[in-house]
Amino acid sequence: MGMHTITASDGSALSPLCFGAMQFGGNADETASRAMYETCRAAGINFFDTAHAYTGGRSETLLGRFAAAERDALVIATKAAYSGGASPENIRASLEESRARLGADVIDILYLHRWDGDTPLEASFETLAEFRHAGTIRHVAVSNFAAWQVMKAQAVAARFDIRIDMIQPMYNLVKRQAEVELLPMAASEGIAVAPYSPLGGGLLSGKYARGGTGRLTTDDRYAKRYGPEWMHRAAVGLAEIAAESGHHPATLAVAWAAANPAVTAPIVSARDAEQLAPSLAAMDLALDPALKDRLDALGPTPAPATDRLEEA
Numbered sequence: 001m002g003m004h005t006i007t008a009s010d011g012s013a014l015s016p017l018c019f020g021a022m023q024f025g026g027n028a029d030e031t032a033s034r035a036m037y038e039t040c041r042a043a044g045i046n047f048f049d050t051a052h053a054y055t056g057g058r059s060e061t062l063l064g065r066f067a068a069a070e071r072d073a074l075v076i077a078t079k080a081a082y083s084g085g086a087s088p089e090n091i092r093a094s095l096e097e098s099r100a101r102l103g104a105d106v107i108d109i110l111y112l113h114r115w116d117g118d119t120p121l122e123a124s125f126e127t128l129a130e131f132r133h134a135g136t137i138r139h140v141a142v143s144n145f146a147a148w149q150v151m152k153a154q155a156v157a158a159r160f161d162i163r164i165d166m167i168q169p170m171y172n173l174v175k176r177q178a179e180v181e182l183l184p185m186a187a188s189e190g191i192a193v194a195p196y197s198p199l200g201g202g203l204l205s206g207k208y209a210r211g212g213t214g215r216l217t218t219d220d221r222y223a224k225r226y227g228p229e230w231m232h233r234a235a236v237g238l239a240e241i242a243a244e245s246g247h248h249p250a251t252l253a254v255a256w257a258a259a260n261p262a263v264t265a266p267i268v269s270a271r272d273a274e275q276l277a278p279s280l281a282a283m284d285l286a287l288d289p290a291l292k293d294r295l296d297a298l299g300p301t302p303a304p305a306t307d308r309l310e311e312a
Helices: 032-044 054-073 088-102 121-134 148-157 182-189 220-225 227-245 247-260 273-284 289-296
Strands: 019-020 047-048 077-078 107-112 139-145 162-168
Touching: 019 032, 032 054, 032 273, 047 107, 047 162, 054 077, 054 088, 077 088, 088 107, 088 121, 107 121, 107 162, 121 139, 121 148, 148 182, 227 247, 227 289, 247 273, 247 289
Parallel strands: 019 047, 047 077, 077 107, 107 139, 139 162
Antiparallel strands: none
16 A cells, blocks of 8 residues: 555645644633644644534634635645544534635545444445545544554444545554554555654643643543653653753653654644744654664653564
């Protein structure tokens, strides 16, 4: 399977980073959101990610408003409803709503937001195929799937003459599970990868090491996700390497995620343009092998899928 290259409608290549609009209309008001959008465009980013579920629809609405004038030069990804599963009715209803909010006839990339074990894959993918063949969506994608779920879905997709072109797993310096199966699978099957949370909910931005606050202190899900003590030690270690190498910790963390050969474009996000700047700086940083090794060593390398450590 060769890589099915994803481009903008006008043929522009995907930028090496994707901007995640999850905070548009939430922690970022319209002014802050527009400033981030414009900062991204000035930096050469043409790939934007949102979801039906984000900020009650405001994320899609604001992104659609900002992108209206240059739609064909951009790749905009959204996700089917998070709640309600991957039933044909739910996919259909949320896609129509997303198109209306985004003010877009065509969605470049539509993800299933998560695995739904209660809906037959045939039902979900027959519906996605209908939209794909009609040209309503240009690419089908899945987020938060395990590797076996992607491959199972890919086999079903083939029966409807479509394929999964992109996946969106969590991936960062302290969350490396994707290396075990998802990233090798994507490289083997020619599936693009847009990983989210390269900063680990802000853990790897250095702000918590400095006593700052954010999602890890205010959101129980993130507090639990990044609860283990070793992760916080890794964040402190990252801050030390950053100070020594003259880079912001966030720049190193994003550059590390981007350096994996299977990764297409890490998704970066922020509350405002100032907070976003160090992540965008990763586009200009090629990690040398010694620095990458030091970053790798901040946490454990996950065991291979066969669990035979001697072969890792």
